[in-house]
Amino acid sequence: MEFPSLRDHNLEGKRVLLRVDINSPIDPRSMEILDDLRIRGHLPTLQALEKSKVAIMAHQSRPGLEDFTTLEKHARRIEELLGRRVKYVDDVFGAAAREEISKLRDGEILVLENVRFCSEEVSDEVTSKPPREQAKTNFVRKLASYVEFFVNDAFAVSHRSQPSVVAFPTVLPSCAGLLMEKEVVNLSRVIESAERPKVFSFGGTKAGDSISVIKSLLDRGIADAVLTSGLVANIFLAARGVEIGAENMETLAKKKLDGQISKARELLEKYGERIVLPMDLAFQGDEGREEAPLADLPNRKVLDIGVETIAQYSKVVREARVVVANGPCGVFESAPFALGTEELVRSIAQRKAFSVIGGGHLSAIAGSLKVAKSVSYISTGGKATLSFLAGEKLPGIEALQGSRKP
Ligand code: 3PG
Numbered sequence: 001m002e003f004p005s006l007r008d009h010n011l012e013g014k015r016v017l018l019r020v021d022i023n024s025p026i027d028p029r030s031m032e033i034l035d036d037l038r039i040r041g042h043l044p045t046l047q048a049l050e051k052s053k054v055a056i057m058a059h060q061s062r063p064g065l066e067d068f069t070t071l072e073k074h075a076r077r078i079e080e081l082l083g084r085r086v087k088y089v090d091d092v093f094g095a096a097a098r099e100e101i102s103k104l105r106d107g108e109i110l111v112l113e114n115v116r117f118c119s120e121e122v123s124d125e126v127t128s129k130p131p132r133e134q135a136k137t138n139f140v141r142k143l144a145s146y147v148e149f150f151v152n153d154a155f156a157v158s159h160r161s162q163p164s165v166v167a168f169p170t171v172l173p174s175c176a177g178l179l180m181e182k183e184v185v186n187l188s189r190v191i192e193s194a195e196r197p198k199v200f201s202f203g204g205t206k207a208g209d210s211i212s213v214i215k216s217l218l219d220r221g222i223a224d225a226v227l228t229s230g231l232v233a234n235i236f237l238a239a240r241g242v243e244i245g246a247e248n249m250e251t252l253a254k255k256k257l258d259g260q261i262s263k264a265r266e267l268l269e270k271y272g273e274r275i276v277l278p279m280d281l282a283f284q285g286d287e288g289r290e291e292a293p294l295a296d297l298p299n300r301k302v303l304d305i306g307v308e309t310i311a312q313y314s315k316v317v318r319e320a321r322v323v324v325a326n327g328p329c330g331v332f333e334s335a336p337f338a339l340g341t342e343e344l345v346r347s348i349a350q351r352k353a354f355s356v357i358g359g360g361h362l363s364a365i366a367g368s369l370k371v372a373k374s375v376s377y378i379s380t381g382g383k384a385t386l387s388f389l390a391g392e393k394l395p396g397i398e399a400l401q402g403s404r405k406p
Contacts, residue, residue, distance in 0.1 A: 003400040004175035006151060012051040013106055017147040018177065019164055020045075020058045021156035021380065022074050025360060026067040037363055038156065039077050041380045045153045045177035046082055046109065053104035055147060057092075057164050059116040059157065068116070075111035086111060092118045093142045101146045115164045127162050131399050134167040144171045149406075153177025155184070156381040158396025165396040169403030176400050179380065184397070186377040187388045190356055191222055195321035198223055201313070201344060203230035204327020204359060209386045211235065211260050211267075213326075216390040218271045225320075227276045227313045229305050229329035229340060231257060236277050237294070239264035245299035276316065280306030282330065282337060289336040304330030305340040313340075314347040323348055326358040326386065332365065341365055349374035358385040 020042045025034040033039075046054070056078075061068040075088035087110045091097035100110050115121050120137040127134070134140065140163050144150075150168040152158070153176070157165055168174060176184075190198070200223050202210040210232045217223035228236050234252060237244050239261045252258045268275055280293045282304035291306040292298055305313070317323055325348055329340035345362060348355045349371035357363060358379040366372040379385045387394060 003397060004403065005181050006045065006048055006175050006177055009149070009175055009406070011049060011149055011151075013053075014149050015053045015101065015104060015147045016049060016055070016149045016151055017143060017168060017172070018045070018049065018054050018056050018151045019154045019157075019168070020056055020177075021154035022058045022071070022078075023060055023156070024074070026060070026069065028066050031067075031069055031073070033073055033077055035360060035364055036077055036081065037360060037378070038380050039074065040081060041179045042078075042153055042177070043081060045151065045179055046078070048178060049151070051106055053101075053106060054109045055101045055104065055143075056109065056111045057115050057143075058111070058154070059121075059164070060114050061116075063116060063122060069114070071111050071114050078109070078111065082109075084109065089113065093139045098142065098146050101143075121162055121164055127160075131161070131166040131170050131395075134161075134163040135170045137163055137167070139163060140167045140171065144168060147172065150174040150403075151177045152396060152400055153179045154396065155180045156384050158394040159384040159387045159392070161395040166399040169399040172404060173406035174400060174403035176397075180397075180400075182377075183379060183381060183385075184388075186356060187379065187385065189354065190322060190324055190389065191391075193322050193354065195354065196224055197320050198322040199225045199227065199316055199320035199324070201227040201229070201317075201323075201325040201329075202232045202327055203228070203325075203329045203341070204361065205231060205255075206327065206383065206386065207231035207235055207255070207257050208260055209383060210327065211263055213386050213390040214275070215263070215267055218267065218274065220391060223274065225274055225276055225316050227316060227344075229278065229309075229344075230327060231255070232327070233278050233305070234302060235260045236264045236268065236275060239268055240277065242294050243297060244302065245297060247299060247301050251301070276313070278305045278309040279312060280308045282306050282340070289339075302330070303334070304332075304337040307339075310340050310343045314343060317344070317347040317351055320351060320353050322354045323351060324356045324358070324389070325362055328361045328365070332361065338365075342369060345369060346371060358382070
């Protein structure tokens with residue numbers, strides 16, 4: 001490992017600040033947690049710390065969004081999953097939080113309030129500074145003086161340069177938690193494995209980020225084939241001159257993705273058929289799902305890839321030795337248009353290749369199809385996973401690499 005690991009430290013009896021990423025989908029009406037994949041991902045680290053005094057630090061959503069809320073329910077869910085009492089305090093670093101941290105006994109766990117309630121965590125003025133400067137915030141100084149060790153298990157937020165992610169390793173002996181380690185090991189295997197062909201599938205809504213990753217994977221000679229769907233496919237189809245219809249072009253413009261078309265054109269010119277585009281697409285018709293070939297697309301919103309494309313993509317996946325999928329192929333929330341995404345996940349699970357799926361949507365589908373166990377690794381990261389695959393340096397990982405020695 002390029003950074004210190006929890007396996008190398010005996011933290012028994014130590015007061016540990018543990019950064020996790022339990023940012024989860026929340027029902028806007030009931031404010032209940034809809035999927036606990038990320039929470040479950042941290043259980044091995046919590047179990048490994050069962051003889052320490054653990055204060056958990058985490059975020060939920062961002063200021064201004066409707067799921068920007070307290071971590072009280074997350075604390076209850078950790079308690080249920082772990083089968084051990086978990087305390088919660090509605091404070092991040094104030095007197096109440098510090099008192100609860102100092103009262104912790106061996107084996108006890110305390111969840112601090114949403115760290116993004118704290119203005120220093122999210123202010124541009126702070127986050128634009130290097131980690132050592134971020135460590136001078138009140139938030140970091142106060143919390144750091146109440147703990148002896150920092151464990152970062154929050155791979156999914158390691159692409160952010162925010163005090164809770166990058167500042168503590170500058171002032172506390174620190175290491176990576178077991179989930180952080182697992183993410184880095186599995187995603188590195190995707191990049192470094194000599195097994196070929198390596199096939200990547202990109203769909204979903206983070207199309208701008210996906211195009212940057214596709215470029216990087218192709219430029220570095222890592223991807224042998226890139227399957228495209230959803231908005232990513234619409235961008236490539238428009239770049240190839242296919243008439244995808246005014247409605248789909250407007251969606252690209254509204255999402256400020258029309259600027260990606262010229263980038264996609266350059267990639268198509270350079271890498272040709274390694275970038276695989278749909279042959280047919282699915283739409284809402286009068287009687288339900290309707291499909292059309294590229295030469296005859298209606299002026300309607302694209303909702304899924306068509307069955308010819310599904311067959312072709314499944315064939316490419318069947319031949320892969322390494323396969324990575326990020327983002328759904330269509331509007332999978334609506335049953336008739338879940339077909340492409342479900343078939344993609346099924347074919348990945350059936351293939352005896354090293355397989356990774358990323359993003360909450362695909363992992364939820366793998367769960368509902370009961371094939372999650374047949375996928376080699378399910379990454380908990382969204383943007384962090386994409387950035388890692390693109391070969392970018394992640395601030396949270398860099399901070400651990402340069403962390404204070406015990
Ligand atoms: C995520 O959901 O990708 C992580 O929790 C990071 O969240 P953010 O994009 O709001 O920083």
